[in-house]
Amino acid sequence: MFHSVYNARNFLTFVSCLSSQKISVGYIVAALCEIWLSCRTRREVSFLKSYYWHWCVAFSLSAIYLGLLYGLYVPDWQFEMSNATSSVFPTNHSYVYMVKCSLRGDLGPACNSAGMIDRYILGIDHLYKKPVYRNLKECNMSIDGQVPDNSASWCHAPFDPEGVLSSLTAAVTCIIGLQYGHLLAHLQDHKGRMENWTLFSFSLLVAGLLLAVIGDPVNKSLYTFSYMLITSASAGITYSALYLLVDVYDYRCLTFVLEWMGKHSLSIFVLVSSNLAVITIQGFCWAAPENNMIHWIVSRFVRR
Numbered sequence: 190m191f192h193s194v195y196n197a198r199n200f201l202t203f204v205s206c207l208s209s210q211k212i213s214v215g216y217i218v219a220a221l222c223e224i225w226l227s228c229r230t231r232r233e234v235s236f237l238k239s240y241y242w243h244w245c246v247a248f249s250l251s252a253i254y255l256g257l258l259y260g261l262y263v264p265d266w267q268f269e270m271s272n273a274t275s276s277v278f279p280t281n282h283s284y285v286y287m288v289k290c291s292l293r294g295d296l297g298p299a300c301n302s303a304g305m306i307d308r309y310i311l312g313i314d315h316l317y318k319k320p321v322y323r324n325l326k327e328c329n330m331s332i333d334g335q336v337p338d339n340s341a342s343w344c345h346a347p348f349d350p351e352g353v354l355s356s357l358t359a360a361v362t363c364i365i366g367l368q369y370g371h372l373l374a375h376l377q378d379h380k381g382r383m384e385n386w387t388l389f390s391f392s393l394l395v396a397g398l399l400l401a402v403i404g405d406p407v408n409k410s411l412y413t414f415s416y417m418l419i420t421s422a423s424a425g426i427t428y429s430a431l432y433l434l435v436d437v438y439d440y441r442c443l444t445f446v447l448e449w450m451g452k453h454s455l456s457i458f459v460l461v462s463s464n465l466a467v468i469t470i471q472g473f474c475w476a477a478p479e480n481n482m483i484h485w486i487v488s489r490f491v492r493r
Contacts, residue, residue, distance in 0.1 A: 215363035261302035298322040299343035316347035355412035390425030
């Protein structure tokens with residue numbers, strides 16, 4: 190799985206799909222917590238005390254994430270852009286862009302510490318070339334995906350939303366998900382499971398919304414703390430609703446598709462995120478290569 194699968198002429202331009210790596214990091218941390226840090230000895234021991242080391246790891250990772258995100262100083266930085274992303278420069282030309290920062294605690298696209306950490310550890314040539322913030326009005330992106338050369342300098346910079354720093358909060362998400370499994374395993378009655386899941390989920394939701402109100406934005410690209418809490422709560426609420434529908438009321442006639450997707454979730458993710466599914470579907474065409482289902486969908490519903 191590679192970011193630059195279409196124009197990768199050199200093996201060094203290949204970039205492993207960091208999204209899958211982030212999921213792997215989260216699963217590894219959760220698995221190690223379950224193997225080495227579980228200390229449940231008696232059924233009457235409370236839920237929080239039984240797995241307090243899990244919560245210690247989660248709070249430690251959260252503290253490190255928040256400390257780096259808000260406390261790390263981001264100096265001015267520069268990067269070189271080749272003609273591949275320019276609409277004006279000649280084919281053999283490159284241009285050096287300068288981004289003014291010299292601050293800390295900024296969560297904007299230009300000067301956040303997550304991007305700086307990725308540039309130092311992964312290298313700017315191994316980051317995603319078309320980040321989502323190019324859609325902001327400051328970048329004036331054209332319909333064909335080109336950013337004008339007179340746009341803000343950071344509009345031309347690569348940025349990976351699945352970077353190193355966001356792996357910390359992704360690991361916390363997996364630890365939170367692990368606790369839902371603990372409740373499922375240690376509580377035998379439906380009522381107890383539903384009560385604990387609901388209380389846990391809405392507590393996370395309230396905490397996430399409170400953080401969003403006081404200034405921590407819900408930002409997927411940075412995988413902010415509020416985003417992590419709200420999405421974890423949403424997943425917990427959805428899981429509780431499906432459990433009530435399927436396991437309590439035994440209503441399964443319309444949920445077999447969801448069951449199949451749950452059993453093959455990682456395979457589906459790999460096929461979609463790596464464009465393998467899209468490439469495979471594009472391979473079936475009628476008379477000409479452009480007469481395929483993907484081209485028809487894009488031309489009818491995306492490009493106006």
